[in-house]
Amino acid sequence: QVQLIESGGGLVQAGDSLRLSCVASGRGFSVYALAWLRQAPGRDRELVAGISTSGYKTYYQDSLKGRFTISRDNAKNSVFLQMNSLKPEDTAVYYCAADPVGSTSSHYIPGSPDDYDYWGQGTQVTVSS
Numbered sequence: 299q300v301q302l303i304e305s306g307g308g309l310v311q312a313g314d315s316l317r318l319s320c321v322a323s324g325r326g327f328s329v330y331a332l333a334w335l336r337q338a339p340g341r342d343r344e345l346v347a348g349i350s351t352s353g354y355k356t357y358y359q360d361s362l363k364g365r366f367t368i369s370r371d372n373a374k375n376s377v378f379l380q381m382n383s384l385k386p387e388d389t390a391v392y393y394c395a396a397d398p399v400g401s402t403s404s405h406y407i408p409g410s411p412d413d414y415d416y417w418g419q420g421t422q423v424t425v426s427s
Contacts, residue, residue, distance in 0.1 A: 300324040300416050302394045307421030310384055314425070318379040320394030320418055331399045332370055332377040333357075335411050336390035336423075346392070347379060348407035355405045384425045391420040 306318040318334065333348040347368035348357040356368055367380040377394060395414035399406050408414060 300327065300330060300396050300398075302396060302416060302418035304392065304394045304418040304421040307392060307423045309424045309426065312385055312425055312427050314384050315380070315382045316384065316423060318381070318392055318394075318421060318423075320377045322375040322377075322396065326398070327375040328372045329398055329400050330396040330416075331403070331407050332368075333395045333397075333408070333414060334366075334368060334377075334379045334392055335395055335414075336388075336392045337420075338387075338390040341390075343393070343411045345409065345411055348409075349377065350403075350405050350407050351399060352404040355407060357407045357409070381423070384423075386425045386427045389423060389425050391422050393420045394418040 301323045304320045334346045335343050336346050337343040349368045349370050353370050365383050370377040396416040397408045397414045
């Protein structure tokens with residue numbers, strides 16, 4: 299089991315950047331595929347970006363490619379989301395999530411929010427125009 303704690307959210311202006319961080323407690327961090335998801339008011343939770351256990355494979359929502367970058371540091375039990383050129387439509391609560399896919403699935407990234415077993419409490423990102 300793993301516990302996830304996000305940080306780095308805040309209020310920024312359009313065009314600014316933010317870097318979200320998520321630190322995991324518990325053992326076996328490297329067997330988890332990780333993801334950042336977000337939920338805006340009145341909308342379903344959506345997968346923003348995912349990263350495999352090895353870190354070699356990443357996934358991005360098509361509309362976010364080129365602006366967002368996910369990375370992980372297994373030595374520090376951490377995953378990050380660098381968000382550049384932020385837009386008001388990026389306003390949402392951002393969640394870190396983990397799925398215990400196992401060490402043999404080093405390139406697998408679960409594609410649905412429902413696939414992720416463990417979630418952080420979320421961090422609010424607000425982008426003003």
